Amino acid sequence: MASETEHTAGIEDGVRRRDFINIAAVSFAGVGATAVVLPLLNQMNPSADVLALSTTELDISAIQPGQAIKTSWRKQPVFVRNLVAKEIAEAKAVPLGDLRDPETIDQRTKPGKENWLITLGVCTHLGCVPLGAAEGENRGDFGGYFCPCHGSHYDTAARIRKGPAPKNLVVPPYEFTSDTVVTIG
Ligand code: FES
Structure with a gap:
């Protein structure tokens, strides 16, 4: 014990x-x-470098009316286009009922900056990069962008008008941080 x-x-x-x-x-x-x-x-x-990767800052001052450029955001192509008055008028003239994915140009641009059309350069059919952002490229039957993979035509507001793509080119989140600088993301 x-x-x-x-x-x-x-x-x-x-x-x-x-x-x-x-x-x-x-x-x-x-x-x-x-x-x-x-x-x-x-x-x-997210750390500063992660934030930097997730946004794209762009000086658009050199993009002339009628011109477009390609840039990228989060590894995806982005088209930035400076529309001329005729292209804006063409987009406005289309009845929403004629559109597969009805959106006005005003809904796809910023107030007072409707000449700046900023979209992903990714076809909503199967993801090819449409033509029309570079000088002399085919802009399709509606003067916007043309996807050569299966023949999707987008208009001057990058809305799908003909071909197999189901949706308009996507407008990414962006802000004008000055009159000539845009931050995408
Ligand atoms: S991927 Fe563009 S039409 Fe098929």
């Missing part, structure tokens, strides 16, 4: 061991919680 001293020591050891196990469990839970929370916080606060 254990002496009283040994018995007390046994209890203390037991208590200590249990405390250690509890503390270890709590610490482990704490580490686990931290490991889960940190990636979430990191996702909510």
